[in-house]
Amino acid sequence: xxxRTVKRKSVVTDPVEPMVTPPPLSTDTTFLTKPKIAARSRxxxxxxxxxxxxxxxxxxxxxxxxxxxxxxCPKCGHHLPIGxxxxxxxxxxxxxxxxxxxxxxxxxxxxxxxxxxxxxxxxAYKKKSSxxxxxxxxxxGVIGTHRVALGVMDFSFLGGSMGSVVGEKLTRLIExxxxxxxxxxxxxxxxxxxxxxxxxxxxxxxxxxxxxALHGKLGLPYISVLTNPTYAGVIxxxxxxxxxxxxxxxxxxxxxxxxxxxxxTQADLPEGFQTSExxxxxxxxxxxxxxxxxRARLVYYLDFMxxxxxxx
Amino acid sequence: MKHHLDFEKPIAELQxxxxxxxxxxxxxxxxxxxEEEIRLLERKIEDARRHIFSNxxxxxxxxxxxxxxRPYTQDYLRLAFTGFEELHGDRMYxxxxxxxxxxxxxxxxxxxxxxxxxxxxxxxxxxxxFGSAHPEGYRKALRLMRLADKFGLPIVTLIDTAGAYPGVxxxxxxxxxxxxxxxxxxxxxxxxxxxxxxxxxxxxxxxGIGVGDRVLILENAYxxxxxxxxxxxxLWKNRSAAxxxxxxxxxxxxxxxxxxxxxxxxxxxxxxxxxxxxxxxxSLKDAVLRHLxxxxxxxxxxxxxxxxxxxxxxGHVLEPSAQAA
Ligand SMILES: [Zn+2]
Numbered sequence: 001x002x003x004r005t006v007k008r009k010s011v012v013t014d015p016v017e018p019m020v021t022p023p024p025l026s027t028d029t030t031f032l033t034k035p036k037i038a039a040r041s042r043x044x045x046x047x048x049x050x051x052x053x054x055x056x057x058x059x060x061x062x063x064x065x066x067x068x069x070x071x072x073c074p075k076c077g078h079h080l081p082i083g084x085x086x087x088x089x090x091x092x093x094x095x096x097x098x099x100x101x102x103x104x105x106x107x108x109x110x111x112x113x114x115x116x117x118x119x120x121x122x123x124a125y126k127k128k129s130s131x132x133x134x135x136x137x138x139x140x141g142v143i144g145t146h147r148v149a150l151g152v153m154d155f156s157f158l159g160g161s162m163g164s165v166v167g168e169k170l171t172r173l174i175e176x177x178x179x180x181x182x183x184x185x186x187x188x189x190x191x192x193x194x195x196x197x198x199x200x201x202x203x204x205x206x207x208x209x210x211x212x213a214l215h216g217k218l219g220l221p222y223i224s225v226l227t228n229p230t231y232a233g234v235i236x237x238x239x240x241x242x243x244x245x246x247x248x249x250x251x252x253x254x255x256x257x258x259x260x261x262x263x264x265t266q267a268d269l270p271e272g273f274q275t276s277e278x279x280x281x282x283x284x285x286x287x288x289x290x291x292x293x294x295r296a297r298l299v300y301y302l303d304f305m306x307x308x309x310x311x312x
Numbered sequence: 313m314k315h316h317l318d319f320e321k322p323i324a325e326l327q328x329x330x331x332x333x334x335x336x337x338x339x340x341x342x343x344x345x346x347e348e349e350i351r352l353l354e355r356k357i358e359d360a361r362r363h364i365f366s367n368x369x370x371x372x373x374x375x376x377x378x379x380x381x382r383p384y385t386q387d388y389l390r391l392a393f394t395g396f397e398e399l400h401g402d403r404m405y406x407x408x409x410x411x412x413x414x415x416x417x418x419x420x421x422x423x424x425x426x427x428x429x430x431x432x433x434x435x436x437x438x439x440x441x442f443g444s445a446h447p448e449g450y451r452k453a454l455r456l457m458r459l460a461d462k463f464g465l466p467i468v469t470l471i472d473t474a475g476a477y478p479g480v481x482x483x484x485x486x487x488x489x490x491x492x493x494x495x496x497x498x499x500x501x502x503x504x505x506x507x508x509x510x511x512x513x514x515x516x517x518x519x520g521i522g523v524g525d526r527v528l529i530l531e532n533a534y535x536x537x538x539x540x541x542x543x544x545x546x547l548w549k550n551r552s553a554a555x556x557x558x559x560x561x562x563x564x565x566x567x568x569x570x571x572x573x574x575x576x577x578x579x580x581x582x583x584x585x586x587x588x589x590x591x592x593x594x595s596l597k598d599a600v601l602r603h604l605x606x607x608x609x610x611x612x613x614x615x616x617x618x619x620x621x622x623x624x625x626x627g628h629v630l631e632p633s634a635q636a637a
Contacts, residue, residue, distance in 0.1 A: 102633075103632050104629050105629065105631075105632065106629065106630070107628045109571075109628040110560070110561070112560050113560060114548055114556070114557070114560055116547075163627075164627030164628050165627075165629050167626075168629050171624065193515075193516075195537055195543050195546070195561065197537075197627075197628075198561045198563065198571075199537055199561075199563070199568060199571065199573050200573070200626055200627050200628065202515060202536075203573065204627060205492075205495055206495050206519060206626075207623050207624055207626060209492055209495035210495070210619075210620050210623050212496055213497070213499040213500050214499075216496075217500070232516070233515075233516060235492075236476075236487070236488040236492050236516040236520075237491075237492050237495060237516075239488075239492070240486065240488050240489035240492045241493060241496050254488070255476065255478065255482065255483060255488040255516075256478030260478050261479060261480060261483070264478050264479065265480065267479070282484050282485070284486050
């Protein structure tokens with residue numbers, strides 16, 4: 001099995017993420033409305049790669065400071081997008097992460113040609129980032145005192161969309177968790193199923209949920225963490241069947257995009273619709289956990305959820 | 313009211329002529345008897361139908377799947393099943409009429425049958441929400457499937473929905489979660505599950521009752537990750553490329569069979585299911601019974617293992633270093 005260890009600290013000054021933090025908004029996913037992640041405007045007014053404007057409070061933040069703060073605005077606490085590897089690095093013990101299936105890549109099985117071909121899209125995204133081969137990074141690592149099977153999605157690769165690779169990597173991750181007796185944690189961000197792979201993408205929903213069904217039967221925990229944005233095919237599959245469902249603050253989470261709902265129903269959307277806070281109020285989310293507290297909180301939950309399995 | 317699609321027009325035109333001739337035999341062409349002309353016209357209609365329906369584009373099949381005269385779940389409940397009495401409600405919130413379900417018999421098999429239901433007219437469409445269910449629909453389906461599992465009755469699902477309903481209430485009551493829980497639970501039911509896409513297989517809303525030991529699809533039904541219109545709007549930036557999207561997405565019964573994503577195609581009469589609902593129901597009944605008997609013969613553990621392996625196997629990836637590592 002291919003494995004790779006994420007290097008600690010030294011990567012901070014050698015950023016794994018694009019310097020201007022918000023990833024380019026992708027429309028390559030199955031929901032019709034782009035979630036508002038961050039304004040892309042006016043970045044040209046400032047020196048390239050040094051500062052980022054907080055999309056919420058509009059403060060200019062020094063990129064080094066933003067990186068050190070896990071891409072959370074130090075002024076207002078707004079959670080900006082964070083890359084999968086940077087997030088893993090923020091959660092696991094140094095050098096404990098063994099990546100699985102690092103080389104797995106998407107295949108243009110349908111020979112999909114729309115306005116652009118899938119193959120061209122894939123090539124463009126792979127060129128953009130040498131650190132991502134697709135929209136999820138999976139592996140086994142140690143969080144606090146718990147060895148866990150950890151999957152982290154990355155919106156910057158084709159809008160975090162789920163095709164065969166995302167589904168296969170997550171399924172192998174869950175199966176690894178099951179066979180090694182480990183809890184599974186999946187941190188989601190996605191626009192939904194990847195339409196370039198047609199029905200193969202839809203079937204990843206059944207595949208991942210099926211693996212989680214078997215995992216659950218073994219009495220092993222699954223914690224799902226929803227981050228901004230998580231929509232459509234991912235929300236209608238593995239992301240909402242967690243024993244616990246957590247969310248980052250103010251994340252946009254839903255099945256259909258807000259514009260689709262507005263167009264379909266002609267109704268006004270309630271205030272705060274589809275935010276983490278709204279969904280917690282409506283009973284979906286166990287807890288809203290700020291990014292900097294996530295590691296400790298996961299350890300806290302696992303201490304309880306694994307207590308019954310520990311040898312006395 | 314008469315419904316026909318653009319490509320059905322030549323057939324409809326001939327049919328109109330035939331009816332006219334039958335009503336006014338005195339207008340028939342000179343030189344041949346009017347009985348003979350009727351026979352001629354009937355043959356022409358058959359030829360036109362055969363010709364048109366042997367060359368359908370994916371987009372034309374989508375239109376057939378959405379044909380307003382196409383048989384819906386309740387038509388099959390009447391024609392392919394016996395003894396159906398509807399059971400209502402999710403025991404939590406409401407009774408979503410976009411779903412119907414209950415006990416029924418198909419051939420000699422007692423089953424629980426569940427399906428999405430479209431309306432035949434405006435009034436019924438309001439009741440059925442055009443066949444697009446809210447979370448309550450998926451939870452009602454789950455309740456009925458649990459009932460089936462508890463009493464050892466096989467589950468048959470009939471899928472015909474443009475998709476789960478995108479509305480405020482749907483989101484407030486977690487439509488995504490309702491579908492996801494069904495995907496998880498359907499993998500674990502001990503009883504056999506046969507899922508049949510009878511019309512529109514609209515994305516997650518279809519898959520929400522689509523995890524079966526066997527997944528069948530009617531010849532002119534489609535099953536897609538996104539509607540062709542939706543895909544067109546996103547990838548072509550306008551909705552008019554829907555026919556291209558329908559082809560690119562590979563959503564027809566033949567495509568899906570070739571890709572290994574469905575287990576069998578249920579054939580429709582020439583002219584489509586709406587041309588002869590009884591014949592369509594008969595072939596649906598045959599196919600369901602055949603597959604049901606096959607999977608019923610498997611021991612429970614083997615059936616569950618096969619069900620998992622089947623969905624587990626879907627997907628194609630590249631693994632460049634798999635051998636090297
Ligand atoms: Zn801010």
